[in-house]
Amino acid sequence: MTPIMQIRDLSVGYASRRAVGLAVTSVNLDVEKGEILGVVGESGCGKTTLAVALLGLIESPGVIQSGSVQLRLADDKLVDLVGLAPRPLRQIRWKEIAYIPQGSMSALNPVLRVRQQMTDTLVQHGLSKAEAIERARWALNLVSLDAAVLDKYPHELSGGMNQRVAIATAVTMQPAILVADEPTTALDVVTQRSILQELVKIRDQFGTTIIVISHDMGVMAQVVDRMAVMYAGRIAELGLVLNIFDAPLHPYTQKLIGSIPKDTGQHLEGLEGEAPSLWAYPPGCRFHPRCSLATAICREQTPELREIISGQYAACHHCD
Amino acid sequence: MDSFPLRQKRSSSQNLSALQARLQPYLPTAKYILKRIGIYFLTVLGAVTLAFIFFHLMPGDPLSIVFSQLEKTNLGRVTGGAEVAEAYKRLLGLDQPLPVQYLLFLRNVLIGGFDLGPSFVAFPTSTRDVIFRQLPWTIGYFTSAMLIAWLIGTTIGALLGWLRRIGLTSVAVGIATLLNITPVYIIAIAAIIFFGYHLHWLPTGQPYDPGLTPNWGDIEFIKNVLRHAIMPIASVVLVWGASFSLGMRSLMISVLGEDYLSYAKAKGLTPFMILRDYAFRNALLPQVTALGIALGNTINGVLILEAIFVVPGVGGLFVRAMAIHDFNVMQGVVLLSTVAVLTLSLIVDLLLPFLDPRIRRSND
Amino acid sequence: MFTKTNKRRNIRTVPLFIFVSASLLLASCAPVAAPTAVEKEVTRVVKETQVVKETQVVKETQVVKETQVVTQTQIVKLVYGNLPRNETLIIAGTASNDVWDTFSMMSGPLTNAYSGYQQVGIEQAFLFAGGKYYPYLAQKWEYNKDGTEMTLYLTTNATWNDGKPVTIDDWTFTLDYLHANKDKGVPFGTMLDTTKYRTDGTDKIIFSFFDAKDPKKAVPNWRFHQSIASFVPLAKHVWEGQDPLKFKNNPPVEAGPYKLVSCNADTKTCIWQRRDDYWKKDEKLSPKYIVFTRQPEPDLLTQDLISGNFDLSQLNAKLATTAVMPKNPNISMVEWPDPCPRQLMFNMEKAPLNDPAIRHAMSLLIDRERAGKLDNPAAKPGVLPWPYQGDPTSPFVDPADLKNYDVGVFDPAKAAQVLDDAGYKLVDGKRVDQNGKPLSFSIMTFDPSVHGAAVNGFPQMMAEEAAKIGVEILPKVVEVGVFFDNAQKGNFDMMYQWVCGAPQDPLAAYSFLHSRYYKPIGTATGFGQHLGYKDPATDALIEKVEQGNPADPALADTYKQLFHTVTSQWLYVPLFSLYQGFPWNNEYFTGIKNQVEPWYWMYQFRGMLMYIDPTQK
């Protein structure tokens, strides 16, 4: 299978007056066509930065330090989203790669009706007004929303409805890839589940590749095929979700899974300490201050992401 | 919402309930509007009362001040200052006890259509006529100048905000900041000295050439008035335009940091569409409020400019009224500007729900 | 948001600011575009006057070199539409009221004093200028022997500016009309309450004076001519049946030398034209047109004066001499002494201000010279309560009093001595009264924008001097309204005042000390004195002057006694006499003299008009 997106050595940072702090460091990742890929990690570990970089939306003070994001178009041509000129980038956006933003409540313009916000992109991409509205109705229907929503303002809708609008907006152009950043955060459990089901439905119907970003392992467990665990800007572990939950390789993944509340009511094995700030990463393995297995090598050498078991990768000196 | 009378008839008529369903979305707006108007009238009443109290608690009997000063300078014009002062007190109704004066004042102002009695600056012309004679000038010069300043300032500010990362805009921002902190009278005086006295391009003052007889049907006369208006209007536009543009720029910048802006970008919209539908529209809302406030303050703001350009207007009238302690005119001007501020903020309040849908719901 | 470029942006704006402000400055200093004119030097005799020096007559000739700007074609500039500049006198002033369509003096102080109406439109019975009465609508007056009657001889050839003659009917109509409207506060409205008039078929009006309470009792009124001098008769055919407060008299029908051309409320400009049919043929009226207009703010007014746009204006003396005169050689100052010299008044009911020694000491602490100069270098230390400071020939003053009572003297050492002698001892650096209470007084003044910087300057200086000898003086600056309020209630220790006494008849400098005006502290009165002073002997002197004939040399003695009373007890003490002055443009009209009456004071303007000649023909 050929990956639809190839991320190579991607480093994205934020510039301060003095230096650039890398929120995403040397990330290598292949996204397979039609899969649902999860990116998971504690808050602040660079998930949103990664997502934004995939859309070519990094803006000052953000800077792409290195790397490439190769997107395979329908005609098998590869384009590098990094460094693409604004005009072709605009065309690729939404048509090839659409985005469901974190916190759709604030991502929708409060003073415009849903109708305008859903259709302006379509008109921009060459549809007629009527076609655009037709498409919007269809998309709303897809996410189980009434077409009356079109005449509403965002503040007149509930959080779940707003999220559905965002999803519907994202599928209007039937993009090849959908990046959903924390699609369920701030929603109640029932709504969370139905939103996730909408995503699965979209993948199943249209074969859309979906990248789901969340800090919530529970979300991963529910919908994701493969997942990448991020820690402090780097990928710590990558593999099929079932395998990872079964046998997490990386000590960080183990702790993450350990901290999921279980119905058995056993004592939670929480994560101690804090994730490092992007201005002061520890040398060597960035996890070593919090890692119980850390040794001298961990403090000196950065572990590479290696295939430990077939299809399961981890970046750790001591997980063989 | 439920107390709206339409509700009771619901069961009796199918039609009505349909009508009500259609009206339903507007009910919050209607309630909001009624509430605003109610508050408006209460504040106007309060302002009228405050104006009365303020001017009647000012120390010194205005008439005896004028007359005794005059008697002292022994000009031979006033014989028996005390008696004359009494005569005028009766004429101006100042001989009544304060509560009676207050009630009369309320009646005359609110019911009598802004009747504040005879003026003192232009005795015996009524205060209302004196003020309304000056008002068109004030509006003509400064309200229009303010509107121009707002339009230009908002446009420039929006562009400066949008292009904030381009180094060259910092020059424009520097100039705007400089203009904004410069008192308008310095600009005005510099402009008059430079364009008026040195270059002889524009008249140095007066609303029109003093040799002319006003004739608003004559195009030449109107041209003359416009020529004279260039400098007063330009100095307001310069200073207030700078202030509006800085305000708009920072509004823009804060809007540009909003999530919906990067979302709009992610959607692949062109920069122009983002500027128009997302950034500008959203930044415009507080800017409209700023215009309302600035317009309401016109009367206070123009005082010095009217003096510098020697043009008629309410500001100069107020100064003259102060000089001879003309209660009635001072009250009138203060009232008028208060009512102007209140009315404009009412208009802005009533307009905002149409510009910003959030207001229709919130604020009950 | 905090990018690296941010810092650079901040630095860049600094030179930018400097650049912009520097270029603005440079631009405003740019040389004036010179009009096409040739400068040539002309020598001409400017002054040739006969001056009486001691006993012989010498001819004084002064030759002055002047640079004249002569434009090649010598086209006369047109101003205010079509008025030739060289025939137009342009006067810029301020008006505190807004009356531009009504020409009447019926509303007292509410009349617009800057429209030109009172200056050149009206005609009075007499013009009082430089201490002399000039005949206008009346020729002369005569009192009977006991001063109970005065005969006024009217001018017979005067005409209204609508061509009709001014007759005795107009006079009697006016007298009755004003009396009938006295409750509306019109001028001269109450005159007939104590005065009867009669006519005898000739051009005379005979006024007789009676007691207000007893109409049968004749009383002398030797000052009647002073008030009738400013009487302005109304044209009967215009005013008959009109309400004096509502009638606009527009265009004004008056007997004065100029007729209204236009008066515009927007531009605050009134244009007057000399009457071809003016009845007083020997009157010098050089300007064909006189324009009264509104002056701009001082900064811009200086520009106007430099450009020669106005011939006379109310720019203060300091700005005129420093900013205008160096740039326009045509400008000179026209000055006059303060008609109302400033005085310091005491609340003599409050201990220890009731002690003359304290008041004496206070007077010695005033540096009048320095304080007066805060406003105008020409200000003089006050010596008299009326103008013509230091006139040694005044028949109403005994020079010995001036010397004995340190009138106008600044001598802090002597002040300390006076206090020592009166028993106000120094205790721990503070001077105390007999009860051990430290001496502390306030001086009430008001906002300097009304009367100039010296108003608040002198209490400050006094406070400094007083501190050196252990006395506390607290300058107290209040709003004008509060000032009058406190003055009327006696709510002050010392206060700034001004007294307008006529040098020929300085009664007004004393009359307010009469006990009939006395009011105890705290009782508010509209008019009168609140100084806490009551003395039957002074009352008697005042009454004697009031009933006497000021022209009678015998009365001078009584005046001297009054002067003695005030100076020897320091009832109030003179501060300074401000010389006031305004810039005059000699380019088109010249010959202006410093004078006694200020130009802008309404009809007094006519006194100035008598001097000026046109410069070009």
Ligand SMILES: Nc1ncnc2c1ncn2[C@@H]1O[C@H](COP(=O)(O)OP(=O)(O)O)[C@@H](O)[C@H]1O
């Ligand atoms: N605009 C920005 N400027 C500076 N630092 C930023 C900015 N946005 C995010 N960061 C930093 O980058 C790191 C990664 O942030 P983010 O990608 O939002 O993480 P996540 O989505 O995993 O919570 C965090 O430490 C955050 O503080």
Ligand code: SF4
């Ligand atoms: S490399 Fe060392 S420190 Fe890092 S996760 Fe593995 S064991 Fe822990």
Ligand SMILES: [Mg+2]
């Ligand atoms: Mg995030």
